[in-house]
Amino acid sequence: MTPSRENEWVIASDGLRGRRNGRWGQEKLSSFDDFLPAALKATGTKRERHFVDLFVGPGRNVDPTTSEEFEGSAIRVLRSSAHGDDSLHFTHAVLVNKDSDDQAALESRVERLRESGGCRIPEKHLEFLNVNANLAVNHIMRRIHQKAYALIFADITRPSHWKWSSVRALRNHGHASVDLYMLFPLHMAINRMTSFNSQTMEESGPALNEFFGTDEWQELVAQRQTDAQSRNLRRALLALYMDRLKALGWQHVLVARDVRRTGDAGLYQMIYASNHPAGGRIARWSADRPDDNQQSLFSRLVDLRGIDPKSCRPTPALAILVSGRPTVSRRRQLQRSHSGRGDRAPTQDRKGERRYRFLLPYHPIDPAQVQLFKRSQERFS
Numbered sequence: 001m002t003p004s005r006e007n008e009w010v011i012a013s014d015g016l017r018g019r020r021n022g023r024w025g026q027e028k029l030s031s032f033d034d035f036l037p038a039a040l041k042a043t044g045t046k047r048e049r050h051f052v053d054l055f056v057g058p059g060r061n062v063d064p065t066t067s068e069e070f071e072g073s074a075i076r077v078l079r080s081s082a083h084g085d086d087s088l089h090f091t092h093a094v095l096v097n098k099d100s101d102d103q104a105a106l107e108s109r110v111e112r113l114r115e116s117g118g119c120r121i122p123e124k125h126l127e128f129l130n131v132n133a134n135l136a137v138n139h140i141m142r143r144i145h146q147k148a149y150a151l152i153f154a155d156i157t158r159p160s161h162w163k164w165s166s167v168r169a170l171r172n173h174g175h176a177s178v179d180l181y182m183l184f185p186l187h188m189a190i191n192r193m194t195s196f197n198s199q200t201m202e203e204s205g206p207a208l209n210e211f212f213g214t215d216e217w218q219e220l221v222a223q224r225q226t227d228a229q230s231r232n233l234r235r236a237l238l239a240l241y242m243d244r245l246k247a248l249g250w251q252h253v254l255v256a257r258d259v260r261r262t263g264d265a266g267l268y269q270m271i272y273a274s275n276h277p278a279g280g281r282i283a284r285w286s287a288d289r290p291d292d293n294q295q296s297l298f299s300r301l302v303d304l305r306g307i308d309p310k311s312c313r314p315t316p317a318l319a320i321l322v323s324g325r326p327t328v329s330r331r332r333q334l335q336r337s338h339s340g341r342g343d344r345a346p347t348q349d350r351k352g353e354r355r356y357r358f359l360l361p362y363h364p365i366d367p368a369q370v371q372l373f374k375r376s377q378e379r380f381s
């Protein structure tokens with residue numbers, strides 16, 4: 001399932017409502033995990049560090065394909081501290097949900113986290129708001145001390161959720177240190193909203209005007225004559241948005257994570273905007289980390305290594321195709337974990353994309369593991 005169906009929910013194993021969300025959601029949150037401890041360290045001299053999650057959801061996600069569960073952004077942040085310093089964490093948090101059922105589930109989870117001793121932010125500095133985020137931004141920012149650090153997370157699923165006037169409000173209250181981490185739903189929604197269908201375009205116009213805070217996107221769309229130019233259009237729309245963030249006063253604006261389905265099919269970008277030189281460095285470092293397609297393939301393979309050799313049968317070796325740029329160390333890791341043989345030179349698939357082939361000497365018999373393998377293969381072949 002792609003994340004475009006925002007409010008599909010299920011009951012998670014803790015008995016509370018959870019959000020149906022798959023691998024892509026995990027990828028988005030993993031970059032968050034990457035830079036949170038570093039951002040906390042970089043802002044350690046501030047007396048207050050505020051986390052504002054404007055589209056917080058119920059606090060737990062359930063992958064509909066694997067049934068795997070993973071914590072949402074807020075729970076991750078409430079637990080987080082700087083590397084090597086447990087006392088350095090966010091001091092305040094505001095958690096905003098439009099949906100009251102999501103908010104009720106979130107509040108119960110935070111309460112349980114506190115009872116278990118896992119919540120680092122004191123109760124008196126935790127605020128839950130059950131409102132439309134766009135109506136609350138000014139109110140929230142006004143109450144944050146101008147000298148405090150504030151990290152704003154806007155995890156939207158479509159442009160109509162997040163208005164440019166709200167982005168501007170983040171900069172309008174005199175704060176010296178505000179970072180924005182937001183989802184830019186390029187392929188998930190904007191692509192469709194700027195399709196060749198004139199009726200779709202007409203319907204999307206007002207929402208996109210409010211999202212971009214300008215109608216300049218229309219000129220970019222008008223320049224696209226053929227489908228072959230759609231990729232350029234997408235790039236230009238992303239650049240327009242990022243330029244506008246810079247014009248609001250953020251010096252470092254970058255794509256911290258480009259989340260893709262498989263191969264070249266994009267999904268969304270995580271944009272990070274910061275004024276702190278360390279903020280830019282941290283996000284760049286997170287962006288340069290190996291992409292999560294490969295990371296998750298590896299963790300799956302490492303999982304397989306743990307299975308009992310007796311449950312494996314010797315069969316013709318399995319070949320796994322890995323897209324992207326596998327580093328030497330990762331190739332070695334794969335070879336070590338599985339005593340397989342990895343090709344040194346890339347092969348090319350029909351679209352001319354570079355692929356690396358790894359031959360693994362065993363085949364798991366356990367049906368669940370076979371399923372896991374098949375899914376990896378589907379994603380990477």
Ligand SMILES: C[S@@+](CC[C@H](N)C(=O)[O-])C[C@H]1O[C@@H](n2cnc3c(N)ncnc32)[C@H](O)[C@@H]1O
Nearest residue numbers: 055056057072073097098099131132133155161
């Ligand atoms: C992508 S989900 C959030 C996922 C969450 N960040 C996580 O890590 O699990 C977006 C949430 O924002 C909520 N939402 C949508 N529009 C909103 C708005 N205008 N104001 C506040 N919440 C909104 C949706 O109901 C949904 O629960």
